Amino acid sequence: MxxxxxxxxxxxxxxxxxxxxxxxxxxxxPAMLAPSSTEEVVEIVxxxxxxxxxxxxxxxxxxxxxxxxxxxxxxxxxxxxRRMNRIRSVSAENRLAVAEAxxxxxxxxxxxxxxxxxxxxxxxxxxxxxxxxxTSTNAGGTQVLKFGTMRALVAGVEAVLPDGSVHDGxxxxxxxxRGYSLDQLLIGAEGTLGVVTAIALRLVPAIAAREVxxxxxxxxxxxxxxLRFLEARTSSIxxxxxxxxxxxxxxxxxIPNSRSPLSGKHQWHALVEATTADPHVDxxxxxxxxxxxxxxxxxxxxxxxxxxxxxxxxxxxxxxxxSEAERAEGQTLAHDISVPVADMPxxxxxxxxxxxxxxxxxxxxxxxxxxxxxIHFHVRAGSHAAPDWYxxxxxxxxxxxxxxxxxAGGSISAEHGIGQLKRAEFARLxxxxxxxxxxxIKHALDPLGIMNPGKLIP
Amino acid sequence: MxxxxxxxxxxxxxxxxxxxxxxxxxxxxPAMLAPSSTEEVVEIVxxxxxxxxxxxxxxxxxxxxxxxxxxxxxxxxxxxxRRMNRIRSVSAENRLAVAEAxxxxxxxxxxxxxxxxxxxxxxxxxxxxxxxxxTSTNAGGTQVLKFGTMRALVAGVEAVLPDGSVHDGxxxxxxxxRGYSLDQLLIGAEGTLGVVTAIALRLVPAIAAREVxxxxxxxxxxxxxxLRFLEARTSSIxxxxxxxxxxxxxxxxxIPNSRSPLSGKHQWHALVEATTADPHVDxxxxxxxxxxxxxxxxxxxxxxxxxxxxxxxxxxxxxxxxSEAERAEGQTLAHDISVPVADMPxxxxxxxxxxxxxxxxxxxxxxxxxxxxxIHFHVRAGSHAAPDWYxxxxxxxxxxxxxxxxxAGGSISAEHGIGQLKRAEFARLxxxxxxxxxxxIKHALDPLGIMNPGKLIP
Numbered sequence: 001m002x003x004x005x006x007x008x009x010x011x012x013x014x015x016x017x018x019x020x021x022x023x024x025x026x027x028x029x030p031a032m033l034a035p036s037s038t039e040e041v042v043e044i045v046x047x048x049x050x051x052x053x054x055x056x057x058x059x060x061x062x063x064x065x066x067x068x069x070x071x072x073x074x075x076x077x078x079x080x081x082r083r084m085n086r087i088r089s090v091s092a093e094n095r096l097a098v099a100e101a102x103x104x105x106x107x108x109x110x111x112x113x114x115x116x117x118x119x120x121x122x123x124x125x126x127x128x129x130x131x132x133x134x135t136s137t138n139a140g141g142t143q144v145l146k147f148g149t150m151r152a153l154v155a156g157v158e159a160v161l162p163d164g165s166v167h168d169g170x171x172x173x174x175x176x177x178r179g180y181s182l183d184q185l186l187i188g189a190e191g192t193l194g195v196v197t198a199i200a201l202r203l204v205p206a207i208a209a210r211e212v213x214x215x216x217x218x219x220x221x222x223x224x225x226x227l228r229f230l231e232a233r234t235s236s237i238x239x240x241x242x243x244x245x246x247x248x249x250x251x252x253x254x255i256p257n258s259r260s261p262l263s264g265k266h267q268w269h270a271l272v273e274a275t276t277a278d279p280h281v282d283x284x285x286x287x288x289x290x291x292x293x294x295x296x297x298x299x300x301x302x303x304x305x306x307x308x309x310x311x312x313x314x315x316x317x318x319x320x321x322x323s324e325a326e327r328a329e330g331q332t333l334a335h336d337i338s339v340p341v342a343d344m345p346x347x348x349x350x351x352x353x354x355x356x357x358x359x360x361x362x363x364x365x366x367x368x369x370x371x372x373x374x375i376h377f378h379v380r381a382g383s384h385a386a387p388d389w390y391x392x393x394x395x396x397x398x399x400x401x402x403x404x405x406x407x408a409g410g411s412i413s414a415e416h417g418i419g420q421l422k423r424a425e426f427a428r429l430x431x432x433x434x435x436x437x438x439x440x441i442k443h444a445l446d447p448l449g450i451m452n453p454g455k456l457i458p
Numbered sequence: 459m460x461x462x463x464x465x466x467x468x469x470x471x472x473x474x475x476x477x478x479x480x481x482x483x484x485x486x487x488p489a490m491l492a493p494s495s496t497e498e499v500v501e502i503v504x505x506x507x508x509x510x511x512x513x514x515x516x517x518x519x520x521x522x523x524x525x526x527x528x529x530x531x532x533x534x535x536x537x538x539x540r541r542m543n544r545i546r547s548v549s550a551e552n553r554l555a556v557a558e559a560x561x562x563x564x565x566x567x568x569x570x571x572x573x574x575x576x577x578x579x580x581x582x583x584x585x586x587x588x589x590x591x592x593t594s595t596n597a598g599g600t601q602v603l604k605f606g607t608m609r610a611l612v613a614g615v616e617a618v619l620p621d622g623s624v625h626d627g628x629x630x631x632x633x634x635x636r637g638y639s640l641d642q643l644l645i646g647a648e649g650t651l652g653v654v655t656a657i658a659l660r661l662v663p664a665i666a667a668r669e670v671x672x673x674x675x676x677x678x679x680x681x682x683x684x685l686r687f688l689e690a691r692t693s694s695i696x697x698x699x700x701x702x703x704x705x706x707x708x709x710x711x712x713i714p715n716s717r718s719p720l721s722g723k724h725q726w727h728a729l730v731e732a733t734t735a736d737p738h739v740d741x742x743x744x745x746x747x748x749x750x751x752x753x754x755x756x757x758x759x760x761x762x763x764x765x766x767x768x769x770x771x772x773x774x775x776x777x778x779x780x781s782e783a784e785r786a787e788g789q790t791l792a793h794d795i796s797v798p799v800a801d802m803p804x805x806x807x808x809x810x811x812x813x814x815x816x817x818x819x820x821x822x823x824x825x826x827x828x829x830x831x832x833i834h835f836h837v838r839a840g841s842h843a844a845p846d847w848y849x850x851x852x853x854x855x856x857x858x859x860x861x862x863x864x865x866a867g868g869s870i871s872a873e874h875g876i877g878q879l880k881r882a883e884f885a886r887l888x889x890x891x892x893x894x895x896x897x898x899i900k901h902a903l904d905p906l907g908i909m910n911p912g913k914l915i916p
Contacts, residue, residue: 177646178870185638188639418637440902444899
């Protein structure tokens with residue numbers, strides 16, 4: 001039975017959750033359901049099926065593609081998973097945690113830390129995003145280089161399927177070959193195939209020490225060369241972020257108390273994070289030795305190691321503040337794209353040059369997860385742009401970027417998903433066979449179309 | 459167009475491929491098709507759909523569940539993928555290889571080695587199993603502990619779907635969130651959703667050095683304690699195999715030139731393999747130091763490091779010869795099962811005691827991939843068994859083992875798949891919701907039922 005507090009109809013309580021957090025998509029919902037158990041979700045899904053009322057599952061509402069925003073016509077009901085927020089178990093022995101969908105990422109980080117372990121995925125929204133949302137969008141973040149996306153870190157999923165049955169994949173078996181992986185099918189499905197209610201997550205040993213360095217490099221190719229140089233000599237690299245000087249300048253301009261780590265100017269920078277779980281390893285000495293060798297071999301132009309944790313955090317803050325600084329500067333179009341890793345250095349330069357030539361006045365640049373072949377390719381309107389540049393030019397710019405990405409064999413959505421915002425471009429660029437297969441799977445598991453309609457599937 | 463040599467109808471050429479290699483299941487096929495390109499596979503699938511003739515994709519025919527053996531009534535055509543045996547690319551820079559489905563695993567190992575890299579998955583059939591088969595069965599093997607199963611090592615799949623469209627997932631993007639992962643759906647699908655024609659595979663840096671040790675332990679719990687002890691102190695452990703004294707005795711008895719690594723008797727043994735890609739790391743000294751500490755702490759009773767590669771191979775051969783030695787000893791029932799890792803030590807002892815009590819005279823023991831929660835739980839008939847013990851008692855024993863595994867939240871097929879041989883047990887033990895979901899997906903993508911009918915789906 002559904003508990004008395006599950007149904008919320010007060011519009012003021014619902015209001016914060018029917019628009020996406022960036023305020024770009026506004027939806028509407030006559031009610032918000034907030035179950036606190038899997039049984040309540042089963043009941044809700046059965047009622048939804050019976051009455052043919054679609055559900056829009058939602059976690060922390062921190063998504064980048066409006067995948068958890070209900071349609072504007074009020075035809076769907078918001079299904080908030082935030083009250084399902086228990087951590088059911090954390091085991092250092094099994095290297096597993098089982099968290100309900102509504103658990104906040106930072107809460108999981110803390111729980112793992114308490115048993116001497118670590119859940120290695122992290123990202124900017126860690127204080128408000130939920131494990132369910134991260135799973136349903138196959139989230140990435142800054143530590144993917146070493147640990148992979150959610151797809152690699154989820155050991156199993158509990159979900160209520162559209163027919164009301166419960167898929168229980170929480171046993172966390174490392175090997176299980178009993179047919180198609182429903183776990184993997186639900187990861188990244190954006191709530192269109194069922195409601196993820198709990199997730200078994202792989203833990204890794206806690207960090208004993210970390211060292212963060214900031215390096216100056218000539219171009220993205222040198223940055224990738226540095227990464228390969230480091231990876232060939234140590235297994236401790238887990239963060240590697242590319243930052244153009246242009247982006248750093250914006251951060252220094254707009255973000256209070258920010259300082260450039262290196263004294264000279266460099267066209268490009270790479271932030272390097274090395275960690276170890278072994279207290280006997282002197283990670284700072286190792287990174288220093290390796291960066292000195294890279295400097296001597298001409299791979300990098302300069303480097304500085306963070307003197308302490310505060311400085312390490314300050315280096316990361318420079319990287320994490322790029323989007324905020326860009327917004328302060330003016331209109332910006334963000335593209336979360338990937339191409340094969342080895343092709344990325346050339347792609348960044350080439351795509352930026354082409355976009356700047358096609359749209360005079362704009363500034364295009366790529367930053368982020370170079371080692372994953374994933375960068376955030378941002379196009380800024382420039383100081384002379386019209387106030388409605390975003391509305392008038394945005395779609396054209398995005399189409400050009402997406403065409404370049406597709407021609408390079410890449411993905412127009414590396415880590416943010418399709419949601420509502422990328423659905424048209426996905427439909428335009430995906431092979432017909434793929435669209436057919438996705439639609440067939442969707443219809444097979446959700447024949448009534450009650451699971452997050454209007455999302456993901458073109 | 460299908461090339462002239464694609465169609466093989468000579469029964470003597472077909473004969474070796476219509477029975478599974480263990481000779482337990484005998485099928486029949488009027489013809490064997492042997493395409494050498496994806497285009498030819500497309501043509502074959504279109505013809506199969508047009509004429510409603512099912513196809514049975516087959517690689518090296520080394521499977522353990524008869525998943526590539528055609529039905530006995532000759533109603534399906536064997537689709538041999540062995541002529542699609544090109545390695546399309548190997549890139550140290552991208553850490554990727556693209557191999558066609560028919561490439562032999564050992565050939566891929568060599569190709570990766572030539573560029574200073576390594577494809578880390580390996581198993582006994584490496585000289586004849588194919589990458590397509592390994593992918594379609596989500597194969598595991600002995601290095602899963604560190605590198606995972608094929609599901610973790612496949613970066614993408616090219617496959618001909620039942621409608622004749624080609625799914626091209628070969629770009630090897632590390633991040634790609636464009637809807638449901640068809641790659642992951644095809645991994646482990648045993649050819650029931652399409653024909654895997656090529657696979658992008660993750661490579662890791664080549665091994666600079668390895669060290670193999672043989673240890674004696676009191677019981678499986680101590681073995682797992684040893685593994686956790688090592689993993690907390692080094693990231694170099696990539697092989698960890700549990701061997702009971704009873705299995706070792708059989709190997710010493712039946713396998714020529716085999717010697718016990720340790721002088722004393724131990725109830726249980728653990729083979730440990732440590733590797734490093736860093737030529738500066740003295741892996742032997744590290745493992746020796748750690749094992750000495752484990753000895754001092756009473757985790758292990760004894761240990762010996764392989765003095766050289768020959769001895770290291772000899773240690774591995776003891777482990778790899780268990781099944782052969784068991785067959786030489788008499789009738790054996792093999793079960794490839796998994797339970798949560800932390801529960802495995804107790805499960806092994808408990809399940810063996812229960813099976814031996816229920817079937818007086820049999821000898822039950824578990825060996826293998828303890829760190830993956832996956833052991834091969836073998837039940838031997840014992841010396842007084844009737845010659846038809848396997849036929850008369852086998853099913854009852856297996857049902858008991860499968861019931862124990864299911865009660866422990868485990869899998870009745872950890873790495874071998876369902877194929878034909880485990881289909882009845884899968885149907886008996888899987889939750890109805892799961893069976894419904896698998897059938898729905900199968901029907902959605904293969905509405906005509908032309909892809910490997912009679913396999914996997916209950």
